[in-house]
C-alpha cells in the first residue's frame with residue numbers, strides 16, 4: 450500500500466465508512482503532490498494550457514477594470530495556479546500596458562502542492578519582482594486584516610483582483626440520495642472482494658442521514674453539497690472588502706459547472722484523459738465535482754456582494770478573443786482559430802465552463 454492507501458485504510462479501520470467529501474479531501478492533495486496532472490503526459494488539460502488566448506483575455510478583463518476605475522494600485526491573487534501558465538500569460542499581457550503594470554503591487558499565489566509551487570516559481574521567476582506563495586487562502590486573508598496599516602505586500606487602498614480557474618471543482622462534496630424510506634448519504638467502505646489496489650478495494654454504500662436537501666428529490670435522485678464553498682467564499686469576501694479600496698476589488702471564478710437543478714452525482718475521475726472509476730487507481734487520477742454556480746452566487750449575494758454569471762464562450766467574446774486571435778494572425782501568421790473554438794464553442798468548453806464575476 451502507498452501512503453494514501455494507508456491513510457484511507459486507517460480512516461476506514463477506525464470508522465468503517467467515510468463520506469465522499471472525506472475521500473476527496475484525502476485524495477486530492479495527494480494527487481497534486483504526486484502526479485504530473487496537466488497536459489499530454491498527465492490526466493487533463495485546462496484552458497490556459499489549451500491556449501495563450503485564455504490568459505491574454507483574462508488580462509484584458511483586469512486591464513479594462515483598471516482603466517475604467519482609474520485604479521492606482523492593485524494586487525493579483527490566484528487560487529490554484531497549477532503550472533503557472535495562466536498567471537504567466539496574464540502578467541506577460543499586462544506588461545504590454547506599462548501604465549497598468551506600474552500599478553501592480555504583489556501577486557499572491559495560493560497553492561497547496563509544494564511540487565506545483567516549485568514549477569510555478571520556475572515559470573514565473575522573470576515576470577514580476579513581487580510574487581508571494583501561500584499554502585492556503587487564509588494566509589492572504591490574514592495579510593488583508595493586517596493591512597489597515599499599509600504593508601509591503603497588500604497596500605491599504607489597493608484593489609484586490611482574485612482569479613480562480615478550475616480551483617472550485619477540487620473542493621469536497623457530500624452526496625445525499627433519496628431512497629424509498631429516507632434520505633441517505635453515499636459513503637465509501639472497504640469491499641470484501643479482494644482488491645486490485647494491493648488489498649485496498651473500496652466500494653460505495655449508503656447510510657441513513659439526518660439531512661434535509663435544499664431541493665425536493667425523487668427516489669434515487671442525488672443532492673450534492675459542497676462543504677467548503679462557505680469557507681472559501683467568506684475568505685474571498687474578506688479579501689475583497691479590505692478597507693479603503695472603495696469597492697474596486699473583483700473576483701473571477703471559472704470552472705465547469707451547472708446553474709440548473711442538478712440531481713445526479715457529478716463526482717468525476719480523469720485518468721490519462723479518460724473518465725475513470727473514482728475508486729480505482731486512487732491518488733493517480735484527478736478527482737473533481739462540478740461547480741454549483743447557483744449556490745456560489747447565492748453565498749456571495751448573502752454577503753452583500755454582486756455577481757454576474759456568463760458562459761465562458763460569451764465572456765471571452767465580450768473581452769475580445771476574436772479580435773486578439775485575428776490580430777495575432779495578421780501580425781505573426783500564427784493561426785490559433787482551433788484553440789479559440791475549443792475555448793468558446795458551445796459544444797466544447799464554451800458553455801459547460803462558466804465565468805462568475807464577483808464585485
Ligand code: SAH
Pocket residue numbers: 477481495496497498528529530531532534535559560561562565584585613614615616619620
Ligand atoms: N488553475 C490551473 C490549475 C487548476 S488544477 C489551470 O487552470 O491550469 C487545481 C489547482 O488547485 C492545482 O494547482 C492544485 O494543486 C490546487 N489546489 C487544489 N485544491 C487546493 C486547496 N484546497 N488549496 C490550495 N490549492 C489547491
